[in-house]
Amino acid sequence: MTDFGAELFDRVAADYDRSVPFFATFGHRLVEWVGPARGARVLDLGAGRGAVTAALVRAGCSVVAGDVSTAMLDALREAVPEVPARLLDAQDLDLPDASFDVVLSGFLVHVLPDADAAFAEVARVLKPGGVFAFSVPGPSADAGWWAAYGRIVDEFARRVRDSTPYEPVTWESRADRAGLHHVSRTTTEVSLPIDGPEAHWAWLMSHGNRWLYDALDPADRTDFRSRVLRGLREDHPAGGTRLIAGAEFHRIVKP
Numbered sequence: 550m551t552d553f554g555a556e557l558f559d560r561v562a563a564d565y566d567r568s569v570p571f572f573a574t575f576g577h578r579l580v581e582w583v584g585p586a587r588g589a590r591v592l593d594l595g596a597g598r599g600a601v602t603a604a605l606v607r608a609g610c611s612v613v614a615g616d617v618s619t620a621m622l623d624a625l626r627e628a629v630p631e632v633p634a635r636l637l638d639a640q641d642l643d644l645p646d647a648s649f650d651v652v653l654s655g656f657l658v659h660v661l662p663d664a665d666a667a668f669a670e671v672a673r674v675l676k677p678g679g680v681f682a683f684s685v686p687g688p689s690a691d692a693g694w695w696a697a698y699g700r701i702v703d704e705f706a707r708r709v710r711d712s713t714p715y716e717p718v719t720w721e722s723r724a725d726r727a728g729l730h731h732v733s734r735t736t737t738e739v740s741l742p743i744d745g746p747e748a749h750w751a752w753l754m755s756h757g758n759r760w761l762y763d764a765l766d767p768a769d770r771t772d773f774r775s776r777v778l779r780g781l782r783e784d785h786p787a788g789g790t791r792l793i794a795g796a797e798f799h800r801i802v803k804p
Contacts, residue, residue, distance in 0.1 A: 558618035560759065565598055565621070568752055569741050575684055575796050576600030576655050578737055582798050583682045585610050589650040592674065594639045595657030599625040602632055605653070615639070640666040647676045654683040660757055668727035672803055681729065681801040689738040689795030692786040698777065702761060705773050709764040724801045731801050738795035746781035746789035750774065
C-alpha cells in the first residue's frame with residue numbers, strides 16, 4: 550500500500566479489532582473455508598493485528614505475516630510471537646518467486662490503490678497449484694444501512710478529493726489478468742453485540758474508514774459524525790446495538 554495507508558493504520562492499530570472481534574471472526578472463517586493443509590507455507594497479506602495469522606497458527610500452518618503498518622506488526626508480534634512478521638507492501642512484495650503454498654488476505658484487496666499489481670505479485674510468489682483466498686465486504690441483513698452509510702461517505706469524500714468515475718472490475722477479471730483462475734466464492738455475515746451507536750461510531754473509526762474523518766475540516770467532521778450517528782439510531786435495524794456486516798470470500802488458484 551502507499552505511505553498514506555501505512556500512516557493511517559499506524560494511527561488506528563491500538564484500537565483495531567479490540568472492541569468487537571469483527572476481523573478475528575471473519576479471519577477464522579476464512580481459514581476454515583480454505584482449509585490449508587497442516588504444515589502448508591502461508592503468507593498472510595495485510596495481516597493487521599493477526600486475525601488471519603492466529604487462525605492459521607491454530608491450523609498448524611507455517612506462516613509469514615506481512616503488513617505496511619509497523620504499529621500493526623508490533624501488536625501482531627505480541628499476540629503471535631512465533632510468527633515472522635514483515636513490513637510488506639502487497640503491491641510490491643519483497644519475497645522470492647514460488648515461495649508459498651497459500652496466500653490469504655482479510656479485507657485488504659478492495660482498498661488497495663493498485664489491486665492488479667497485488668494480484669500479479671501474489672501470482673509470482675505462489676507455487677504452481679497454490680491458492681489465493683481473500684475476503685472483501687459482502688451482503689448482510691442490515692436493512693440497507695451499509696448502503697446508506699456508503700452514500701454518506703461518498704458525499705463527504707467529495708469534499709476532500711475529486712470523485713473520479715471508474716469502471717468496476719470483477720475479481721474474476723483481475724485473476725485472469727494475473728494468470729490466475731477464480732474457482733469459487735461464498736458469503737458469510739456476523740451480528741455482534743456492540744454498546745450502542747457511540748460505540749458503533751468508534752468502531753467505524755477504528756479501521757480504514759478513519760481516513761475520511763481525519764481528512765475533513767472540523768465543521769465537516771462534526772457534521773459527518775452527526776449524520777452517521779443519526780443513521781445508526783434511526784435507520785439501523787438494531788438501533789446501532791449490533792454490528793451487522795457481511796463478507797465475500799473468494800478462492801483463486803495458480804495453474
